[in-house]
Amino acid sequence: MRKPACRPGSRLRYRANIKISDEQDKLLNLSLAQREGSEYLLKENNLLGSLTQSRNELRVIDLFAGAGGMSTGFLMASNSKKSFRVIGAAExxxxxxxxxxxxxxxxxxxxKNRANDCCPKEFSPIxxxxxxxxxxxxxxxxREGGVDLLIGGPPCQGFSQSNRNSWSPDNPYNKLxxxxxxxxIELEPKVILLENVQGILWTPKSSKRRAKDIGVVDYVSQKxxxxxxxxxxxxxxxxxxxxxxxxxxxxxxxLHKSLGYSVADFDEWGAFPKPTHGFLGKRHYVTVDEAICDLPEVANGxxxxxxxxxxxNEEKLKANPFLMRMREMAPxxxxxxxIVSRQADYVxxxxxxxxxxxxxxxxxxxxNNYRDISRTHSNIYRRLKLCEPSITIGNYRKSMIVHPEQDRGLSLREAARLQSLPDWFTFCGNLDDSLPGGIMHKQQQLANAISFLLTLAIAEYILKL
Structure with missing residues (x-):
């Protein structure tokens, strides 16, 4: 079992798998004194309900939307006739x-059971x-009279330490x-949800001497x-x-202060849902085998x-809730x-x-074609295990991630399944890599996507607020 990063009372505190210093703790309004001084903690079924009490459809704006993975999770969420409507998306x-x-x-x-105006009507590059x-x-x-949620995952190249060439406090992508x-600040949503790689936690706002001590998260939090x-x-x-x-x-x-919530209104997971799988949940992890067992065998290229x-068989399919979810609404x-990228025979x-x-x-x-093999990331040429969840899926072709049983790279659909993106979810582009939008572009869209079931869990929890 994975243990907390540090014991209660130590200088670094453990909160929902995130280590924060005392200074950050004060900044983020998460002090133990404030939490422990409250007389009670509101439980999941006893929240204030101040977000959804005035409307049944919450209006969502999705920034840096990509192919729509994050907003799809919100669209799929519903609870007691309450749901989300994506009124705009910027990409x-x-x-x-x-x-x-x-x-x-x-x-x-x-x-089913959704209005035909739950998505934007106009799509163009923004x-x-x-x-x-x-x-x-x-x-x-x-035009919509306001926005309830602002969600988004700004590009992470400058924060991700899996790519040593792009990580930098001064990477222009960080400005996003x-x-x-x-x-x-301009749109004044009731709720904001920002997603990024965990490397954002230890990335300084700038490499300039006077700004080195100001982290990106500290800066965003203070604002x-x-x-x-x-x-x-x-x-x-x-x-x-x-x-x-x-x-x-x-x-x-x-959560905007006008909603009336404070940190003391929540348990140790804050305004996030409790885990449902693995050692923290009641269900076992979903494995690679469970995720791709119904996909046909294919060859390299x-x-x-x-x-x-x-x-x-039908009985086995019904016993696999993950597959049922992935195939819902699909043909x-x-x-x-x-489809699979063609690799050379030596690969x-x-x-x-x-x-x-x-x-x-x-x-x-x-x-023999790596300049310094000792610096190679441990997930390069990683063959997945059938009986475990996958490693992190970035650009799986560049990482040379290998199918657990077949001697080839992953297919686009296999990688999408491992991201929990439903089978009807597609990526536009031609198959010829020489043309704009080729398979490499499809693979990068998938690498940038946010895991659908994770977003869905957060969205369903927000509907309870």
Whole structure:
């Protein structure tokens, strides 16, 4: 069992798997004195209900929306006739915008018991760095009479330490977090939800000497506190919520003070749902085998876009809640996107010598094209284990992640399943890598996506507020 990072009373405190210093604790309004001084903690079934008491549909704006993974989780959430309506979504990449539009329109046309206006009507690339781009979103909010939730996952290249070449306090992508903050202050949502890699926690705001001691999270938190939000930071593993993948992500959830909540109104998980899977939950982790067992066997370089499922028997399918969720609303007999990048013969030969759970270290004698193999990340050439959740799925082709049983890389649909993205969820682009929107673009869209079931769990919890 994984243990807390530090004992109660030590200088670093453990809160929902996030270590924070006393200084951060004070900044984020999470002091033990405030929490322990309260007479009681409100339980899940006894929250104030101040967010949803005035309307049945909460209005959502999705910033840096990508293909729509985060907002899809909110669209799928519903509770006692209450739900979310995505009134606007901002994404700058034209190919991603096409995916976003296709996925939102499919949901709107096929979801049962949902109004046909739960998704945006207009989709076009929006550059939030420009005032014009932010004005487009502001006009949407004004037209709708306000916004209840502002969600978004700004690009993480500058915060992610899995890529040593892009991690930097001065990476221009880091400034997009400032854009999220600016939009939150301008739009005044009741709730904010910011997602990013956990590396954002230890990234300074700037490499300049006077700014080195100011972290990105400290900066964002102070801005949001000044704007009137009670903040709840957490690092959570997607596997805790039924995603067949260990994927640690940082979330900052803010509730506007007008809602009447304080930190003392919640238990140790703050304004986040308690885990449902693994050692913290009541259900076992969803494994790779459970996630992909119905997908047909394919070869290296498979390019057929539409294929038939490899059907498990009906009884076995019903016993797998994850598969039932993934196939809901999708065509019953065929699967789309089960395509595989073609790898050279020498790469396939390397795959053949890697056992389940193994990685590049099992084939060091076969690798002669790496300048410094000692600096290679442990997940390079990682063959997945069937009986466990997957490792973190980034750009799985670049990482050379290997299928647990077949000597090939993962297919796009297998990787999407491991992200818990439903089978109807698609990524636009041509299959020819030489054309804009090729399979590499599809793979990058998936790498940028937020795990659907994790977002769904958070969205369903917010509906209780």
């Amino acid at each position: 700058i990449n034209p190919i991603y915008v096409k995916s976003l539009e296709k996925n939102h329109k499919f949901f709107e046309e096929n979801a 550059d939030l760095k420009s005032q014009n781009g932010r004005d487009i979103i502001k006009n949407v909010v004004d 977090v400032d854009i999220f903050v600016k939009c939150a 949001m506190i000044d704007a009137g939000y009670v903040l709840f930071p957490a690092v959570v593993d997607a596997a805790w919520y039924g995603v067949p993948q260990h994927r640690n992500r940082f979330f900052l959830l803010g 498979e390019s057929r876009l539409i294929q038939k499922y490899q059907e498990p 019953r007999d065929v699967i789309e996107g089960h 396939i030969n390397r795959y053949k010598n890697i056992p389940q759970g193994g990685n590049w270290q099992n084939i060091q004698h076969m690798i």
